[in-house]
Amino acid sequence: MNKTEALQFLTDMYNDIVVGLNLEKIPVYFSEEYYQVTDGVKTNKEEFTKHIATLKEMVEKIRVSPFYDTLFDEELQTMTLRYTVDVTKKNGNSGQVELIAIFELEGHKILRCNEISCPLNNADEFKEIASVSN
Template sequence: MNKQLSKSEALIFLNKMYRDVVIEMDDTCIDRYFAPDYVQVTDGVQSNLDEFKHHVRMLRQEVRSIAISPFTHYTYDEPIQTATLRYIVDVEKKSGKHGQVELIAIFELQGEQVVRCHELSSPLDQGSDFKGIASLS
């Protein structure tokens, strides 16, 4: 049976995952954080673990840097091991374009692995080149 995470343990886990996978765009550590049967739905587009790994590799090709604000919203339902986050992502593409995207994400955890994630993304600049960055494939 997987260890149940407390609210503070889940926050530490999610911060590490974001640092390693999103900010560093490191697809080699994804298996450490995500379950083999992982499912993600971003802006209505569903993907599995292999497709998520591909997304991270595509980000590395298109993006020079990603920075994430401190979570402006964090709630954790300990009995069902579900975290809800809201934050801003600052993106600099290799083309030199900069943009910000607001994300709301709900993570379902089993121990120290994410089994499911639902995300909604919204570029903060209308008509932005960053509209599909969260579901780039």
């Protein structure tokens, strides 16, 4: 992929998976060997799917900002993104989390993701939103 294709691919993934919380679309974007490390916690594809299912249970609405920073390495097929996520839980509480994510792409699938998250407000309630799971 080139930078434009990778950015569109990841934008589509965020819309379908993070904003839309569409579990059925996970195989469209993520390799069978997928794993991610979020705030030092490593999870595989099955655990990531559980994370999205947990978010679907607890979240009323998620909005992803436009990407503030993007960096693409065409040779390595890696895309680094910085953005914020606005989250409204079903209990009515809301918060904002900043994320920096580095995606490794392979054959139009996401192979790996390394990300760090930082709650910008309501830190106690939203500090684990990027990795919460049942």
